[in-house]
Amino acid sequence: MLNINRIVKQSRANGHGVRYTIWMQGCDRRCPGCFNPETQPHTKAHQMDVRALINDVMNTHGITGITLSGGEPLLQAKELAILAKAVQTAGLTVMIFTGFSKPPNTPEVRELLKYSDMVIAGEYDRTKPGKIPLIGSSNQRVINITKRLPNPLTDKTIPRVEIIQNGTEISLSGFPTPEEVKEFKETFGSKSVGDFGRKVMKAKPRPKAKQPVSRKRQILW
Numbered sequence: 765m766l767n768i769n770r771i772v773k774q775s776r777a778n779g780h781g782v783r784y785t786i787w788m789q790g791c792d793r794r795c796p797g798c799f800n801p802e803t804q805p806h807t808k809a810h811q812m813d814v815r816a817l818i819n820d821v822m823n824t825h826g827i828t829g830i831t832l833s834g835g836e837p838l839l840q841a842k843e844l845a846i847l848a849k850a851v852q853t854a855g856l857t858v859m860i861f862t863g864f865s866k867p868p869n870t871p872e873v874r875e876l877l878k879y880s881d882m883v884i885a886g887e888y889d890r891t892k893p894g895k896i897p898l899i900g901s902s903n904q905r906v907i908n909i910t911k912r913l914p915n916p917l918t919d920k921t922i923p924r925v926e927i928i929q930n931g932t933e934i935s936l937s938g939f940p941t942p943e944e945v946k947e948f949k950e951t952f953g954s955k956s957v958g959d960f961g962r963k964v965m966k967a968k969p970r971p972k973a974k975q976p977v978s979r980k981r982q983i984l985w
Contacts, residue, residue: 765811769803769835773824777926777938779859779882779898781828782912784821785937788835788844793863796878797890799900799939803835811864818850829857829913838862842870846878857881857912861886862985865905883907893941897922900939 770777771922778785787800787897789809797895830851848858858880865886867873870985877883886904894900899915908915916922916955925938927948936948 766814766817766840767808768810768812768817769800772928772937772941773820773933774827775831775926775928776939777897777923778831779829779857780916780919780922781857782826783829783831784824784827785831786817787833788837788840791834791836791863791940792839793836793887794886795863795890799884800834800887800976814846818847821847821851821856822854823963827856827858831859832863836863838864838867838873838876841870841876844876845850845872845879849874852879852881857910859913860884868980881908881910882913885911894939897924897939 767789769789771870775783775785787803789803790806794804799808818939821827832844832848835856846869851858859869859882859886860876860880863886867877867883867885884898884904884907885907886901887903889903892902894904897919906916906931914921923938925936925940926936927939934952936945936973940948
């Protein structure tokens with residue numbers, strides 16, 4: 765069973781195109797300023813069978829691939845390799861964010877990377893902020909394995925930050941600055957309903973105001 769913190773079924777700020785994004789639960793690193801500190805503990809979050817996850821990905825229309833984040837995806841490489849193989853076989857792309865600068869040389873990790881298109885590798889260092897989408901800190905490397913995805917250094921289609929609305933829940937995703945997180949909290953309220961680093965909150969009620977026109981993102985959990 766996969767141990768998953770959260771899934772956003774359609775995201776544009778976590779890779780090229782529209783991506784089914786999965787945040788895994790569990791990470792051995794404690795990077796100061798981590799975007800997703802609640803994904804670090806090795807505790808049971810949402811248990812999901814890999815076949816059920818594959819089925820859900822394949823039935824999510826309009827996506828161009830999946831993004832594996834966390835937490836640390838390489839710690840669950842065995843089952844994620846099954847997912848990645850199915851995704852690539854269906855013609856979609858696979859992208860991974862990992863804190864490892866050099867991946868563990870294990871059969872499970874090698875199998876996962878065999879079916880991956882791009883890896884953003886390296887620990888997050890808040891003293892070296894990244895200046896382009898997908899790069900949390902400038903020490904991280906882009907490993908473009910298959911060249912099926914454009915390099916984020918030149919890809920102008922990826923928003924650095926996106927706001928996702930699902931009913932009354934609003935989340936900030938991507939790579940916001942501390943100032944943007946603060947502004948988001950001040951705008952939409954300070955009550956977190958599912959904090960996973962990029963805050964998820966209840967929108968402040970706005971009586972008699974029309975709902976903003978936005979592209980609804982399907983969010984699982």
